[in-house]
Amino acid sequence: MKAKLEVDCTPAEARAFLGLPDVTAINDHMVKEMKTRMDANLAAAAPEELMRNWMAVGGQASEQFMKLMTAAASAARPGAPTK
Numbered sequence: 001m002k003a004k005l006e007v008d009c010t011p012a013e014a015r016a017f018l019g020l021p022d023v024t025a026i027n028d029h030m031v032k033e034m035k036t037r038m039d040a041n042l043a044a045a046a047p048e049e050l051m052r053n054w055m056a057v058g059g060q061a062s063e064q065f066m067k068l069m070t071a072a073a074s075a076a077r078p079g080a081p082t083k
Contacts, residue, residue: 007014015022043049 009017012022
């Protein structure tokens, strides 16, 4: 014997029917907190801020950055010599 039962309800109605807690407020809070943290991290990743921090270390940081960029550019060109 085969039986098929189709229930048409919203997620909130399904949670209430199954006795699950309503986590809407917690979810909203977590999404807001994640957005706040992402905005802070994106601001910290600004190129101007990164360069300012690297330059504070001294010339060695800018030299390492130039080597990194040169290596990346060389790897992007097929057949380019590498050092």
